[in-house]
């Protein structure tokens with residue numbers, strides 16, 4: 001039976017010296033392949049420890065590329081394990097962004113109100 005790895009465990013393999021990724025529920029150790037990848041090492045490093053199913057498919061990799069995966073296979077994803085929240089910081093920054101936008105709209109409204117006020121006043125004179 002294939003060895004099962006939790007999302008958390010897989011996520012820890014995200015460096016140039018130790019790089020795993022998930023494609024179609026399977027776990028691949030791409031460490032030795034980083035230097036050989038025709039698409040460059042950057043894209044692989046960016047997806048280290050994560051699910052690369054979408055990006056891998058989007059490129060339209062050849063059958064040869066798909067066959068290469070067999071050599072890198074180390075096991076399967078434990079689907080019962082807790083998926084890693086993509087980027088923890090994201091909701092925080094988007095909330096801050098939201099607040100920033102709200103303040104910006106308020107400031108704009110205040111400026112517009114002031115402009116209208118002065119315009120009306122200047123017409124009265």
Ligand code: HEM
Pocket residue numbers: 028030033037038039040043044047052055056059060061062063064065066068069072
């Ligand atoms: C371990 C997994 C991967 C293997 C074995 C692999 C293999 C290959 C191979 C053999 C090629 C040459 C073209 C082809 O035969 O399709 C290629 C190109 C490429 N790969 Fe990957 N790849 C992997 C993962 C990824 C991932 C996750 C990305 C993320 C975006 C990626 C992006 C690219 C790009 C941009 C090219 C260049 C395409 C071009 O210039 O036409 N690859 N890859």
